Amino acid sequence: MNMNVPIEVTCFYKFCDLSPARVAGLKSEILECGTRSGMRGLVLLAEEGINGTVSGSAAAIGAFKAFLRGLPEFSDLSFKDSRCQKPPFRLFKVDLRKEIVALGDREVQPWRAARRALSPAEWQAALAAGDATVLDTRNIYETALGKFRNAVDPGIKVFSDFRNFLKHWPENREKKILIYCTGGIRCEKAAIEMENQGFKNVYQLDGGILNYLAQFPDQGFEGECFVFDHRVAVDQALQPSQRYGLCPHCGDPAAQRCSCLNCSKTAFICERCAQERALQSCSKNCAYHLRRNDAAV
Numbered sequence: 001m002n003m004n005v006p007i008e009v010t011c012f013y014k015f016c017d018l019s020p021a022r023v024a025g026l027k028s029e030i031l032e033c034g035t036r037s038g039m040r041g042l043v044l045l046a047e048e049g050i051n052g053t054v055s056g057s058a059a060a061i062g063a064f065k066a067f068l069r070g071l072p073e074f075s076d077l078s079f080k081d082s083r084c085q086k087p088p089f090r091l092f093k094v095d096l097r098k099e100i101v102a103l104g105d106r107e108v109q110p111w112r113a114a115r116r117a118l119s120p121a122e123w124q125a126a127l128a129a130g131d132a133t134v135l136d137t138r139n140i141y142e143t144a145l146g147k148f149r150n151a152v153d154p155g156i157k158v159f160s161d162f163r164n165f166l167k168h169w170p171e172n173r174e175k176k177i178l179i180y181c182t183g184g185i186r187c188e189k190a191a192i193e194m195e196n197q198g199f200k201n202v203y204q205l206d207g208g209i210l211n212y213l214a215q216f217p218d219q220g221f222e223g224e225c226f227v228f229d230h231r232v233a234v235d236q237a238l239q240p241s242q243r244y245g246l247c248p249h250c251g252d253p254a255a256q257r258c259s260c261l262n263c264s265k266t267a268f269i270c271e272r273c274a275q276e277r278a279l280q281s282c283s284k285n286c287a288y289h290l291r292r293n294d295a296a297v
C-alpha cells in the first residue's frame with residue numbers, strides 16, 4: 001500500500017432491540033463484508049445494538065457504510081470519520097457482547113428513551129452561556145489526556161463505576177448538566193442513569209468529542225482525545241497523537257519516551273512502570289531479559 005494515501009477510520013453506534021438470532025446473523029454478514037474488503041477494526045454486537053471502529057481504504061469504508069445503511073436496522077446510522085497513515089488495528093473482528101457499552105445494567109435501554117442531545121454548535125453555545133456544569137463520563141486514563149475546560153472528572157476506572165460516582169456526587173439535581181464522552185455512546189446510557197438518579201436537566205453532546213473537534217478544534221476541548229486503538233489519542237485536528245504512545249508493559253497511555261535499557265530502542269513508557277528498572281524497556285521481552293540479568297548479578 002502507498003503510505004501517502006491516508007487510511008480512513010470511521011466509528012459508529014446505534015442502540016436498537018435485536019433478537020439473539022438477528023445478532024448472530026449480523027455477525028456473519030458484517031464479518032463477511034469487512035473481511036472481503038480488507039478492512040480492519042472491531043465491531044461489537046449485542047441485543048442492544050452495534051458499536052464499532054473500523055479502518056480501510058476510502059473505497060472499502062465507503063462500501064462498508066453503504067452495506068450497513070442497507071440493513072433495515074441501521075438505515076439511519078451516522079459515522080464519525082478521521083484519517084491516519086498507519087492502520088490503527090491489526091485484525092478485523094466482530095465480537096458478541098452482553099452490552100455494546102458496559103454500564104452493567106441491561107434495563108438501561110437507550111432506544112426507549114427520549115434523548116436531549118446537543119449538536120456541537122448548540123453545545124458551544126451552552127458552554128458560552130456559563131450556567132451549566134460540564135461532566136465528563138469517561139475513565140480517568142482518558143480524562144488525563146484531555147477534557148473540556150472546567151469539566152468535572154468523575155475519576156472512574158471503568159464506565160460501570162459511573163453509577164456509584166453519581167450516588168455520591170453532591171451536585172444539585174435541578175442544575176443544567178452537560179455530559180460528553182468520546183463518540184457519544186456512553187452518554188446514551190449515562191443520561192438515563194442520571195435521570196434515574198434524579199437529575200432533571202441533562203444534555204448530551206451528540207457524537208461526542210470526535211464530532212465536536214471536527215467542527216470546533218482548539219476551542220472548548222483542551223488536550224487530546226483518547227481513542228481505543230493503536231493511535232492512542234487524536235489531536236485537535238483529529239490526527240493521530242504525536243504526544244502519546246501505549247506503554248508496552250501495562251497498556252496505559254504514556255507521554256514520556258525512554259531508551260530501552262536492553263536494546264536501546266526508543267519507546268513510550270508510562271510514569272508508573274518507568275519507576276522499575278526492568279520496565280525501562282521497549283517490550284515485555286526486553287523486560288524479561290533485564291530482570292533475568294539483574295537476578296544473575
Ligand SMILES: [Zn+2]
Nearest residue numbers: 247250270273
Ligand atoms: Zn506502564
Ligand SMILES: [Zn+2]
Nearest residue numbers: 260263282286
Ligand atoms: Zn528493547
